[in-house]
Amino acid sequence: MARKLKTYQTSLGFFDLAIAAPSMKSALEAWGADSNLFHQGVAKQSDDPDVIAATMAKPGVVLRRPVGSVGSFSEHAELPIDLGGEGRQAKGTRKSASRRPKKPRSRPVDKASERKAALDDEREQRRRERERANEEAARRKDRERRQQAADRAQAALDKAKREHAKRAEAIEAERAALEKKCRAEDDRWDKERGRLEAALRRARG
Template identity: 35%
Template sequence: MAPKLKVFTWSDGFHAFTVATSSRPKALEAWGSKQDLFATGLASQLSGGADYDAALASPGEVIERGLAVDIGKIEKTKPKKSAGPTKARRAKIDKLQAALTDLDETHQSDVADLDARQEALEAERQRVEADYERTRKGLTSDLKKARA
């Protein structure tokens, strides 16, 4: 069963924007608003009138009526979509992405170098330990012979 439609409206002072939808969050989404217009008192629920009828005739679509510009004209509007990042912002994003890639590659290379150095140190440690054990064993044997 489809949810019952309610009609919500808000005005920027020049136009009234009305939409028929099932909830306040969906109305805010249809208007493209990132702030809660209901909490600030800018938006409210409608219960009748020309805007109410026009919104119910096209559920989910924003109906715009001029208040100070195109007074009384009622029409459907499309929500404004972001055109994406500007050229400068895109260049900055590309530059930062390249720097991040370079950082990752440098880090991988540094870690590989450290791993190789650690392996070499481990091999040297084993050699030193083996020399120590061999020399100690020989000295211990010589000490026993000297005491006997």
Template identity: 35%
Template structure:
């Protein structure tokens, strides 16, 4: 079996008391005091070796023994002195303050009456809408596009008429030449026939 660790007595202040505990380690002492902080590292807790102070804690290991620190007179002396109560102003001084306050209030009211009220700022007019301008521009664009289409269609018709005119002129010239050739041949035939007739009459 492992030998039991020797008990030590530790002390930490709690209010007007010193809390003693007999424990096997600092950690056990902190658990007995219910402290999560390392009071030893902060210098608040310490090891006690005085036999007169360790006898009672060693008789009750693990139990916190509280002892009053100093006398009642010493504890009362350690308390902070009470702050002196403020003196009440005399009647005359309060009356003077009331009079000054009244005169100041009257002056403030008089100055507020004299101050002219600021005129309300006129509301700024809304920015003009360009909806009508947008519609007019869109109408102009549509008109220009429609006119361009009409002009293109007219040019196509003009080109078609020009082709028709050229074809017509070509056909007219061909037909006229044919007719003129027929007339010339007919005249020659008539001239020959007339000459034969004259010869036969002589």
């Protein structure tokens, strides 16, 4: 998901600069600044609706206007034309504006900010890695739990099948024995009945 753009504004050399960027860091990179102008107080997030409208029409593009003017920002601004009577003052202003971003005392602040940002990124990366590791461990534990349950169910089924086969075999053996007894009883009865019927016939004589 794209990050929301904001309008940032500063002054460098002969120009005021403005850009629509997702972060202060992106704005500094687009301006080519070698230090954090925001920490130095020479850059800010703009709340001027005209400046915001101009930058949002060309997001990511550095727009310019002559330094100190109130005109519109554009990609190709003309140099300031009033360099006569106020030349020395403008020159001093330009030098001041161009030197301020390069104050040596700003570098430790910027480096400290960069180190802090790097540490924050590293901590966030480690947090995400821990979350991924925890999620993977939970998924692995769940898979193992389901596999153990399946193994127990399969073992119970196999045991029940063996017991059924054993009982069915015993019942089949008993049934075969009963059938054998039935046949033997039929044979004995046939013989006994024949003998008795013969005796009856002799008695009736």
